[in-house]
Amino acid sequence: MNALQRHRKLDLVWASQPGFRGWFSTVNHNDLGRLFLITAFFFFLIGGLLAMLIRTQLATPGSAFAGPEIYNQIFTMHGTIMMFLFAIPTFEGLAVYLLPKILGSRDLAFPRLTAYGYWCYVFGGTMLLVSMVLGIAPDGGWFMYPPLTSSIYSPGINTDFWLIGITFVEISAIAAAVEITVTILKYRAPGMSLDKMPIFAWYALVTSLMILTGFPPLILGSILLELERAFGLPFFQADLGGDSLLWQHLFWLFGHPEVYIIFLPAAGVISTVLPVMCRTTLLGYGWIVAAAVALAFLSFGLWVHHMFTTGIPHMGLAFFSAASTLVAVPTGVQIFAWIGTMWKGRPELHLPMLHLLGFFVTFVIGGLTGVMVAVVPFDWQAHDTAFITAHLHYVLFGGFVFPMLAGIYYWLPHVTGRRRSFRLGELAFVLIFTGFHVTFLAMHWVGLMGQRRRISTYLPEDGWTTINLISSVGSFVIAIGFAIVILEVVLNTVSARRGGRNPWRAGTLEWAMPTPAPSYNFASLPHVTGRDPLTDDPKLPHALARGEGYLATPGQWRETLTVDIASGKPDFHVIYPGNTRLPILMAAVTGVFFLSLLLKFYWTVPLAVIGVAALVWRWVWALGRAEDLPAQDIGHGIALPNAASVDRSPGWWGSLFLLTANATFFGSLLFGFAFLWTVAPGWPPPVWFAPSMVELGLGIAGAGGSAVAIRMATRTNRQGAQPMFALGLGLVAVLILAAALGLLMLRAPSPDQHAYGATLLVLGGYGLFHACLTALMFAFLAARIARGFTSAARRAEFAIVRLWVDYMALVGTFILLMAHVTGISA
């Protein structure tokens, strides 16, 4: 078989459906990565347009352009769009497009999940856009502090759009994070041990783990606030045992890590592009990885610095102030390692390099003003002025937009397969760079003169007129710059000359394929022996195309292989699902769920839930096969077991990381409970929960029983028998636990009168949800066995269900204990 024949055969298996119909059924990371990036850029344009409106409004004093009602919507939507619909999805898109290529694999771990995440993002984002078009957009600022956003002070639907729309969009962030984590850990080229992984993958891994632990507090906060708004559960009302500070804690538990979730992928781009621009290798690879990990850990200890003015005890202030300044150390390590890289090599001023220089200047200034506001006395002065807004843009623009522009220009030839022949980018850079600094230096200045953020207008006597005008002019220069960027990208995509392979002479694997990338990435998978495989062996692309790597024989499935996490030794053979409309359908039904909540059509909520459950059932059912697959030959004399006949299958890893996010969610809920209990005014509650030893005992027995049952089932299956009895037992046990949790919910003391009862209700609901979920899983396993989809060898599903059952048993027991034991002790 020659290279062309191999290409035809592979493409037949991997290609999406032709035409625009393919968009709705594609699960290929090539398509979805590009869709993600284009959509994110579209939202950036909307966000940018809103920024122009803001600057127009503030350009002159007493501007009549927009009144406070509209202005509040504009800046809230600007912040919200930029943070949730532009920055995070840009990372997701980049990672989705790039990771399988740079890791030497054929697709991401869960292709359908990629598609589902994408469509959730599109639908959720659309919801927010619709609210804006109708003039009922959220208007409480991007961090939505209650009680301003509670139903008393914001009765309209505006806030609900934010809470529900953003939660919908967060599904895509969690989905992508699970996907990226498993992909990086398992879906790499053979031989690529962790220490040979491209640096971008390290950054993406750390970022994804941060999303898994950083987003759940926000999701929890949004759910609680929506419950308060819709059903009067008083989590944030001080007179009913709630506390508005709880929201601030939950929000910033997310919000601070969010800044690093945005910065780290950009740092990954810098660490990838900079050495290539300097014709050398990255200095201090190990140190940079360590710094990224340290930054991730530190960033979870810093959230309180956004709350320095809320009356935090003095010791707390000192601690968080110290921790906040400490982040400058790992940041410093990265910056100086990059500068060291430049010294080591010979920097060449290509366009991506210009943007990297823009990054250095801007980000360092942003970092320095950041350290300033971390010093408490200074923050007491600067907090909530335009100084903070300016600082934040230096960090976000410097730490995200410039590196991403560098990335766009660096990978554009990869996406288009063309060489850049219009020299507009240099001009665009100059405009964006100068425009940016003019705009935001001016804003630092008016901030120090006392201009608050979020005011829709000011008086001529304030003396801010000239500076604001300068700032606004600067922002229009930025806008022109971006218009040129778009123009150039479009021109290049449609009309430039075809380029050769690997135009930058980079060493990473994404350049070891034809451009634009074929649907299957690599005709055969490389064996990696170093960090820069392409530098070590410039002929690698041809060898791979000729089929000299692994999995060189196209079969009837989309195939790839996974590796052992640490060593990179190949361990399983994986068969992917093909094109399907299931993801978009499921996203749509999920959308019905959120829309029903938004419009308060409560009768469609259960319908949507059942719909999602049914689709999930089909989704999982489509995997696997009814007969054992022998070990698969991947070439070079290696045969691997199929992933359905192992204990630690990709699904198991995915569940593990999904449960990590889930456990963080539960942990945040417990944190909230403890916080209200110990700190909120208005405690103790008037009525405590009436404990019942019977319910507690039965519930715990149910939890224990289900955990035992799934173990029995696993063992019986391994012995080659059908474990129907064990599964039945498990189902009964789960239902008993569900009943105990349901009773807890029913008997929670007046949830709308005190946050205590409200929290118990939510805890019970959380447990009940998981109990129903595992009941469904038991039923699913039984159905699979009945249809012959499992065998002693095909056992992966048992291990996955066991993970979920154990988690459910654990949280179920914990919730029951908390309710009943606190009831007894009171």
Place this chain on the structure above:
Amino acid sequence: MLTGSILIFALVAILVAASFRSRKGTIQDRFWVLILGIAFPATVLLALLGYGLFVGERLLPRQGADVVQVAAEGRQWDWRFSYDDLPDQTTEGVLHIPAGRPVDVAITSADVVHSFWVPRLAGKMDAVPGRVNVLRIEADAPGTFAGLSAEFSGRGYNNFTFDVVAHDAAGWSNFLTGETE
């Protein structure tokens, strides 16, 4: 703080610029990471932190004999002030204090989160419903000081301001006996 920042910025800028020279000495990897990357920021930060804590300490409310106690309650969109020394009087939009004496303002809110800020007298302190935060302010000389609410509070946020009037000793006793106003 500004000078320090400018110096650090200049250092980074010079290092970046210098990397473009065609001939440059070789510098060890460890120098970049350990000395410039770790030791240097750590030193600067320690100094800054010490300074911050020291200044912060001085801003802290401390017990004292002649501390005046007042209370501020924010609501959409005005401030209501009351005085321990004058139990049955409240003022709206204007806070009266004696000059030259420390004043503890007990800050709270009747509805949403606000923030009490008199830029020339002290930093900000949030007004959180259900809680009372205390902020120490002190005016060196008599006069009127502009105050702002500095936490976004919805539609009326633009013009949500107040004044602090610092009286001399005579003026303050007049106020307490009800002769001002």
